[in-house]
Amino acid sequence: MAKNTSSRKSERLPLSRERILWAALRLADEGGLEALSMRKLAQALEVKAMSLYNHVANRDDLIDGIVDSVVSEIEVPKPGADWKIAMRRRAISAHEVLLLHPWATMPLVSRVNVGPAMLRYVDSTLGCLKEAGFSFEMADHAWNAIDSHVYGFTLQELNFPIEASAYGDIAAAYLPQIPAEQYPYMNQLTHQVIQGDYDGLHDFEFGLDLILNGLERLLK
Template structure:
């Protein structure tokens, strides 16, 4: 077919392709930017064709939450539990920074996808292997994740970059009335 362009074959839709495109949309504009219509446009298909692969937007949100969790490093069997939980926490924080919308999604929905179940199994298994009771392992896991989510949200939403903190403090501390807050750094 010299001189003629070969017809392009489009990659067929799959649940994985739909969810990966949804993840990219969420990363670009948050979950509010995610709609079936927009997702269809990004994939070059009519929105209705997406329903063969995902039931609805809730299924997409569940799917992309599970994709995010799949990026978190799992504790390795045999590692000391403290080191394993530390590495898991660092990994979770880094993953959540890459997907700034994910903390809110993970904290607001039940998460029972395959990646979350592997994550829970590995985390609880590591803690149980270290001698934690089921109840204490659950409390420890939730305490760690609460810290990770809170720290990540603070880092994502803090109004100053770390390098601007001293400058911001210099702007706001002089506004405090003298003696009103005696333990403030201004009076040390």
């Protein structure tokens, strides 16, 4: 029995910052940031909690690290590329990645994120816009406008209380609260959803294209 235990210990991967962040990312993906604690992380890694502090400073450092890991999954635009195509692909990639990691959008918008992946991501974005002819000031405004759409749409999609398949039934249930004489346009729109003429689903790329087309006119 002692021999088997020793063998298992020898086969265990050595603790490292990369291994800790990988395990932390899995915990956050499974249960959100509220599920991420040093104690739970140590249990998942089968180590003593204190040993984690040899590689991460604290829980904040841990969150910063896994946020940067998420950012590293987003497609990065290249300076010199067609800026509009690159920004569109970047935004769609960011939206898809954040849906895969539902906890990540809030720390992205509420923390100072200066990890290597984030710095590369922002620098390449600025570079792509600057090389396309935007001033630094307008490039900064442009990528922030795009990201505001990405983050806002993603948060709404993740937290909206109605499943898409139930829109028609929910619209019918709420119709009595939207009388035509008081709310004529909302009433007509609700009837379109009930009748199936319109699915009521908002399109991420619709808003994205409005922003990109506006930036294109500004550049010209």
